[in-house]
Amino acid sequence: MIRTVSTQAYPDQKPGTSGLRKKVRVFQQPHYAENFIQSVFDAIEGKTGATLVIGGDGRFLNREVIQVAIRMAAANGFGRVVVGRGGILSTPAASNMIRIREALGGLVLSASHNPGGPDEDFGIKYNIANGGPAPEKVTEAIYARTRDIAEYRTVDAPDIDLDAPGEVQVAGMAVEVVDPVADYADLMERLFDFAAIAQAVDGGFRMAFDAMSAVTGPYAHEILERRLGFPAGTVRNGTPLPDFGGHHPDPNLVHAAELYELMMGPDAPDFGAASDGDGDRNLVIGRGRFVTPSDSLAMLAANAHLAPGYASGLKGIARSMPTSAAADRVAAELGIPAYETPTGWKFFGNLLDAGMATICGEESAGTGSDHVREKDGLWAVLLWLNILAATGKSVDQIAREHWARFGRNYYARHDYEGVETERADALMAALRASLPSLPGRSFGPLTVEAADEFAYEDPTDGSVSRNQGSRVLFRGGSRVVFRLSGTGTSGATLRVYLERYEPAGGDLDRDTPDMLRDITAAAEEIAGIERHTGRTAPDVVT
Incomplete structure (x- = not known):
């Protein structure tokens, strides 16, 4: 009743x-x-x-x-x-x-x-x-x-x-x-060359996967250990717990520090990965080489043809606006469209449904394709495994060869968490008001070429989404982006995205903070983060 x-x-x-x-x-x-x-x-x-x-x-x-x-x-x-x-x-x-x-x-x-x-x-x-x-x-x-x-x-x-x-x-x-698990695991087996990956495992290929006591544990046990043959213990923290074991299930270098230390250590396995609370994000680390989510998107797109499910090529690549432009360079070489959307996976849905894009990604560790309509952490891990098995190369080799071919987008995101909402709003309001006056101004060695508030017109239905983040673009391809995140539950999170493009043949293997120092200083001067928030440093850098 x-x-x-x-x-x-x-x-x-x-x-x-x-x-x-x-x-x-x-x-x-x-x-x-x-x-x-x-x-x-x-x-x-x-x-x-x-x-x-x-x-x-x-x-x-x-x-x-x-x-x-x-x-x-x-x-x-x-x-x-x-x-x-x-x-x-x-x-x-x-x-x-x-x-x-x-x-x-x-x-x-x-x-x-x-x-x-x-x-x-x-x-x-x-x-x-x-x-x-x-x-x-x-x-x-x-x-x-x-x-x-x-x-x-x-x-x-x-x-x-x-x-x-x-x-x-x-x-x-x-x-x-x-x-x-079963239907999802079957889908993964159709997309990727499980036999080639299993053969690499038989040949001694090792990995570590941190499920962070969250939802991907059962999926990783089934796919990695049972179907692909990785030994028991490959999946760590593999039982979902209501409090995630007291962990913060965010696969970044702060909350997956133990995995990072393992991968940078003397007895590191060949490949390390992690996923988040609900299984839609991923962290990828090779032996001695961390790959940013923006670079991971670009490298996966450049090599996707090695997996059976993508052997016929990509229709297009889509990325969220704050994600680095590394994937755009891949799209240009492949002769396919590159789309820049607001943050939020829902903006990729129309492109995927219309057959205009095949692979999509966000700098916040979300990557996926047209196999579903969500970002997919294990999908990204399995595509990396397929590429490594097909090429016989290490993650470090894949990264170095990619940068030598396309150039490198040095990239970082600075998160200022739990900022008082009124202060965060005041910062963004002042920043937006200043955007028209920024072009032509210099901040240290950087000169502003353009500045705007990002708006997106969906190419499939003409709908427009405004106020999606403030962009300051410098001459030479570098930029800084400011936006407030919509994923927290208290206060506001100010996210500052820093990007510097270094062309092929340039300085491609420097420490990211060093390469971004001038842009970091310019971001502070432009937005007045300390003045508005009282914060002298970000809470999380990814």
Whole structure:
């Protein structure tokens, strides 16, 4: 029996770049999760009899909200819910599940790379029928509904056993608990040359994969250790935990420092990698060689033809605006389009659906292709493994040869976390006001060629997204970008992206901080970061 529950709207349920993310305590407020889920259901059409996929990264509150969502789906007319066993579905696996089940969409319960636990973060994201994050017109409709919602619908039914595969009924709606790994692993086996990788493993190729006590553990155990033959122990921190073992599941050099130290040490394996909380990001480190996400995108695109799934070539490459232009140089040589979009994977969806791009990437460690409509951490790791197996080269060799061919974009991101929102907003407002006066001005040895606020017109539907970050471009191909992140749950994160292009034949193997010193100084002078925020140094450098 459907039960209608009266509620009051919350004013803070505006989805960010990847859904609604808040502290667990916020989601535990009366009706908070229910309000948002009902608002999602109210904003979408075609629910009657449709299939809905539900899964998450296993973080604290995951199981409880899944039970709530199942009952609400039944009350809102869905015909079937497909849920990962244990409530587990990595974000790329959820995207794949939506696509192969021809679902109306899916609820992905995750706060991605943010910490988990009773005092940490939780999130809910809605993905549409193509498997990708809801576009802005959908998230805007969801937000509009959250502001005036007065009731939600549910049914009175006991919790289902999320750990028991099979099908049960909830108020006349079928609920199917499925293996969260098998379909995704099968897809990876179709895309990549598992036989060649397994042969390299038999020949002594070694790797270390840090699942960060997050969702990719089960996927990595199945694919890396069982299907490819890497020895047990290759996958570290491979059991998903509600608090990620107290770790911050963000695959960068700060939070994956132990892996970095291993890969820079005397007994380093050939390849090191990590993934994040929900499995859509990646970290790639060769023996003695860290590869930035921007460079990884470019190198993967340049070598993708070595994998069976991409042997016919790429249709195009897309990158987020703050991501370095390294991939653009690959696209130019391949004679294919390069697209520059705002931050947020949803902006790649139209390009992928239209067959205009094959590989996409973001500087925040997200890389993926047209196999799903999300970034995909393990996909990137497997493509690297395929390239290494096919060439017999090391990561360091791949990187050096790439730079010798295309030049190198020295690149870093400086994050100032937990900045008071008012201060961050004031900094960005002053910066935007100064942009028209910057061209022609010099900051040390750098001269500004152009400065603007990035806006994007989608080439598939003509929609325009404005105010996507402030860009200052210097003569010679260097630049600095400023934007506020939409992935945090408290305060604001100011992100400053620093990039210097060094052409082929130039100085290609220097320390990145040295090569970016002039740009770092110019960024401070242009934006007045210390003056506005009181911060003298970033919290995280990646």
